[in-house]
Amino acid sequence: MNINQLTASKIKEIRIKNGLTAEAVAQALQISRGSYSQLENGHVEITINRVQLLSEIFNVPLGEIIPSTTTYHQSYNNNNGGVNGNHNSTNTLNNFFADKENMSKFAEIIKEALTAKK
Numbered sequence: 001m002n003i004n005q006l007t008a009s010k011i012k013e014i015r016i017k018n019g020l021t022a023e024a025v026a027q028a029l030q031i032s033r034g035s036y037s038q039l040e041n042g043h044v045e046i047t048i049n050r051v052q053l054l055s056e057i058f059n060v061p062l063g064e065i066i067p068s069t070t071t072y073h074q075s076y077n078n079n080n081g082g083v084n085g086n087h088n089s090t091n092t093l094n095n096f097f098a099d100k101e102n103m104s105k106f107a108e109i110i111k112e113a114l115t116a117k118k
Helices: 003-017 020-028 033-040 048-058 093-098 101-115
Strands: none
Touching: 003 033, 003 048, 020 033, 020 048
């Protein structure tokens, strides 16, 4: 299971835990129910921007949505993060986690999010 699938699974778990329907989350993201279903089932790459929006919708820190890197052991599949061989340059989670510089930046974002006062 790759980081995208793990994140998709976590998104579904959080949505259900919060008692939200997939339709409600899709509307909040301003996408179709079908597109959201594809995202939640790990069939499309999840962008960092989309993870940030979901964090706001679910009212949870980013770190709660994105799985811990200690439980993720296959961060990059050498296809530029594309789905079904789709080699796009979109800022996806697979691409993001494959870049060590991004990981440093991400660690700072998570640190700030976890220490921010609500």
